[in-house]
Every structure is written in C-alpha cells, then in structure tokens.
Amino acid sequence: QGATVANISPVVADELHLDEDTKGVVVVGVDDGSVAANFGFQKGDIIMSVNNQRITSTSDLDRVTREQSRLWRILLVRGGQQINVTLSG
Numbered sequence: 001q002g003a004t005v006a007n008i009s010p011v012v013a014d015e016l017h018l019d020e021d022t023k024g025v026v027v028v029g030v031d032d033g034s035v036a037a038n039f040g041f042q043k044g045d046i047i048m049s050v051n052n053q054r055i056t057s058t059s060d061l062d063r064v065t066r067e068q069s070r071l072w073r074i075l076l077v078r079g080g081q082q083i084n085v086t087l088s089g
Contacts, residue, residue, distance in 0.1 A: 005028065047074060
C-alpha cells in the first residue's frame, strides 16, 4: 500500500546500478504518508522474499500478498545489505 514496484529488467538494473543477475522486485516509488513509507520502504529496495516465498516478479509479489497473514516477513536488499522486516497484518 503506497509502494510502486517493478520487475528487475536490464534497463531497470542499469538505472539503479544493480548487477545484471539481480533477481527480485524493486521499489521504484513510495507515496509520502503511505503505509509503505511509514514502514520505511525506500525507492531502490529490492524485495527478495515474502513469508519465505521467493519473489522473482511482480506477479509473485501480487500472489503472495493476496494471502491472509498475521505477520509479513519480508527479506529485502538495500545498498547491498540484506534486511529482514517483519510487519503485522
């Protein structure tokens, strides 16, 4: 809610200075005052997995986030470092 994401294509990888073999979904925008902004998501964050399910495309992310869950465990990469985020739903 409040984050715009995109598949990592060669063009997106080049624009964000990522390795060409980077897999995942990248946050390309975060709306000010949104839920995503309040939880600290930033442009350039790469979402690698949600609830231990690997995310390789926006369709993966859409499928996983449609499921009901009390906790969301998100593994993301920011600035080359892995960050584990746990959100209550």
